[in-house]
Amino acid sequence: MTNHSDNTAQRAIVPPPPSAEDIAAANASAPDGPFQAKNFLARFRLDGKVAVVTGGARGLGFSMAEGLCSAGLKGVAILDVQTDLGLDAIKKLHDAYGVQAQFYKVDVRDENAVAEIMNSISAELGSIDILVNSAGIADLVHAEDYPADKFRRVIDINLNGSFVVAQACARHMISQGRGGSMIFIASMSGSIVNWPQPQSAYNASKAGVKHLMKSLSAEWAVHGIRCNAISPGYMDTALNRSYTTLFNEWKQRTPLGRLGDPDELTGAAIWLASEASAYCTGSDIIIDGGYTTL
Ligand SMILES: NC(=O)c1ccc[n+]([C@@H]2O[C@H](COP(=O)([O-])OP(=O)(O)OC[C@H]3O[C@@H](n4cnc5c(N)ncnc54)[C@H](O)[C@@H]3O)[C@@H](O)[C@H]2O)c1
Structure with missing residues (x-):
């Protein structure tokens, strides 16, 4: 039998109402200052900043690299195989936005090569301010038939590769002492299970990317490094269009009735990369046309 009088759990506390003196003191110390117009849009600018974008040779990574360049980047490094x-x-990117742009051929799984490339980037382009971790792969295999090496490859590129690049980048950001912003491209597949296609390794890898991002955001906050994720739903890319039957099924299951244009991720990428999101870390922004609401 439960003895309710023995309940030692702490109750919620209702604080006493503030006195007139408390209110006056709080008003005097409020950080607001006198009201004046602010230029909120200016906080989204990335002038003079340097970004590293993995998987930026094409697809969503390229689109986000372009978005960042359009917001004023000084330099961009594209890492891809x-x-x-x-x-x-x-x-x-150079021709359209006048940005200093460099390509580095690297597999994100290769920690030694990635570390060397981060040194080259900071020597050639300057201090690294922004990382977009977009390199990733997917394959559709029934779980009972999934060969172990194929399963491992997805985890290795999507999850371990994201860590390898983030770690090498963080070492630079920490030694530079200027903080930075890291954006992990996860997926709605990190929160839900896609259907009807079988993609257990991909879904698990993206759930891992989301929790990795959260772990790093907690550890690196002290260094002024913010970590967040963008989780796209089905995007209208050439690869997705090639799955004709699935493409129509995905469209029907999406409340907005269409797949997303890759450019529709760039607003979030610019916001997360910039000072406009200075108080945002450890967050996952799902951009999926409403797919995960159902
Ligand atoms: N397209 C979508 O609908 C969608 C939805 C949710 C999440 N995503 C994620 O967005 C990211 C980009 O997807 P995408 O559709 O643009 O794919 P994509 O295949 O067009 O682009 C991925 C890029 O990553 C590169 N890459 C792959 N393995 C690499 C490695 N080991 N090292 C370095 N580079 C490597 C590829 O060469 C390619 O340029 C991926 O992480 C993907 O999981 C895509």
Whole structure:
């Protein structure tokens, strides 16, 4: 039998109402100052900043790199395994936005190569302020047939690769002493299970990316490094269009009735990269046309 009088759990506390003196003192110490117009949009600018974008040779990574360049970046480093696409990407970014753009061929799983490249980036472009971790792969395999090496490869690129790059980048940001902003491209698949396609490794990897981001945000806050995630739903990319049957199914299951344009992630990327989001860390922004609300 439960003895209710023995209940030692602490009760919620209702504080006494503040006195007139408390209110006057609080008003005097409030950080607001006199009212004046502020330029909120200026806080979204990235002038003079340097960004590293993995998987930026194409797709969502390229689109977010472009968004950051349009907000005034001084330099952008594209890290990818695809050389031709990477070189084409930096030419486009340089020609369109006048930004100093460099391509580095690297596999995000290779921690030694990634560490060397971070040294080259800070020597060639300057202190690193922003990281977008977008490199990733997916495959569709029934779980009971999933070969172990294929399963491991997805986890290794999507999750371990995100850590390898974030760690190398954080070491620079910490030694520079200026903080920074890291954006992890997770997925709505880190919160829900996609259907009808089988993608257990991908879903697990993206759930891992989200929790990795949260762990790093707590550890690195002391260094002024903010970590957040963007979790896209189904986006209208060439690869997704090639799955004709699934494409229509995804469209029907999305409340907004369409897949997302890759450019529709850039607003969030600019916000997270910039001072406009200075109090945001450890957050996951789901941009999915409402898919995960159902
Ligand atoms: N497209 C979508 O609908 C969607 C939805 C949710 C999340 N995402 C995520 O967004 C990110 C980008 O997806 P995308 O659709 O643009 O894919 P994509 O295949 O077009 O681009 C991924 C890029 O990453 C690069 N890459 C792959 N493995 C790499 C490695 N080991 N080292 C370095 N670079 C590597 C590829 O060469 C490619 O350029 C991925 O992390 C993906 O999981 C995509």
